[in-house]
Amino acid sequence: MAIIEVTGVSKTYHDQSSGRAVRTLDNVSISAPENDFLILLGPSGCGKSTLLNIIAGLTSFDDDGGRVLVQGKPVTGPNPKLMAYMFQDPVLYPWRTVLKNVEFGLEAQGISKDERRERxxxxxxxxGLEEFAHAYPRQLSGGMAQRVAICRSLALETDIVLMDEPFAALDEQSRILIGDELVSIWRQVRRTIVFVTHSLTEAVYLGQRIALFSARPGRIKLEIANPLPRPRSIGTAEFNQMVDTLWTQLKAESLASIKREPAEQEKILLPKE
Ligand SMILES: Nc1ncnc2c1ncn2[C@@H]1O[C@H](COP(=O)(O)OP(=O)(O)O)[C@@H](O)[C@H]1O
Ligand SMILES: [Mg+2]
Known part of the structure; x- marks a missing residue:
């Protein structure tokens, strides 16, 4: 059974100052089976974060028949017991130790002190950061801080983890290493991960399934399974073939999004009803 089921969802933002409406998602349908590692891949501005926020219950969507079900129930608002959310620039509290940062969300869940610590x-x-448990964030490298942030979202042990370009601020090497760690944890603890990225390599390296967005207004243009065995290696013939397949599609969408002249952009703005 699908743990996340998005059916026919559209999103129109209303710009208060200009009185215009911008259609950001257009009739998006996507579902994730339990324990999936689903990648949402697409050019900047196509609505990936918007869709993630809609799944998280942080953003509303157009009232035109679309629906979002999580574990079979409509999403009516944020549910931190069910879904953890890792943002692009995860912020660690500088005055808390690494351990206390990871424990943070668990305190809010009312979990006992001993269990918090253990988890x-x-x-x-x-x-591999156990020995830094009592260090403070300022003593960590960027990659280490990112790993702590991953721990913080996974330690909540929610069935679903939503990640919005969580490694975007890291260099390529750190991204690969941290991606390895995320996959290794995912294989051990089994969660459903929905992971947003604009990086083809990251998508093919990490994802079980990949949903490719069109340029704005975002639609799901292609949804493919990623059969590459793990552990994966970047640069093998099979890996490159998969990247090529996606790039052919993504290229068209990226061109559409960067070539769109301001005058042309007006056309996709709809008058406010
Ligand atoms: N709160 C908002 N109000 C108005 N427009 C928004 C808002 N959030 C996003 N948008 C617009 O929606 C489009 C998609 O944004 P977003 O979901 O952040 O895309 P992505 O994450 O794929 O880069 C962008 O054009 C952006 O300007
Ligand atoms: Mg985004």
């Missing part, structure tokens, strides 16, 4: 240490161990 936080379990995830820090999985990413």
């Amino acid at each position: 936080a240490l379990k995830y820090l161990r999985l990413v």
Whole structure:
């Protein structure tokens, strides 16, 4: 059974100052089976974050028949017990130790002190940061801080983890290493991960399934399974073939999004009803 089911969802933002409406998502349908590692891939501005926010219950969508079901129930608002959300620039609290940062969300869930500690240490161990448990964020490299942020979202042990370009601020090498760690944790603890990226390599390296967006207004243009065995290697013939297939499609969409002249952009603005 699909744990996440998005059917016919559209999103129109209303710009208060100009009184115009901008259609950002157009009739998007996508579903994720349990334990999926689903990648949402697409050019900048196509509505990836908007869709993730809609799934998270943080953003509303147009009232035109679309629906979003999570575990079979309509999403009516944020549900932190069910879904953890990792943003692009995860912020660690500078005055809390690494351990206390990972424990943070668990405190809010009312989990006992001993269990909090045990769980936080379990995830820090999985990413090799156990010995930094009592360090402060300023003592960490960017990659280490990112790993702590991953621990913080996974330690919540929600069935679903939503990640919005979580490694975008890292260099290529760190991204690959941290991606490896994320996949390794995912294989051990089994969660449903929905991971937004604009990087083809990241999509093919990490994803079980990849949904490719069109340029704005975003639609799902292509949805493919990624059969490459794990652990994966970047640059093998099969890997490159998959990247090529996606690039052929993504290129057209990226061109559409960067070539769109301001005058032309007006056309996709709809008058406010
Ligand atoms: N709160 C908002 N109000 C108005 N427009 C928005 C808002 N959030 C996003 N948009 C517009 O919706 C489009 C898609 O944004 P977003 O979902 O952030 O795309 P992506 O994550 O794929 O880069 C963009 O053109 C953006 O300007
Ligand atoms: Mg985004």
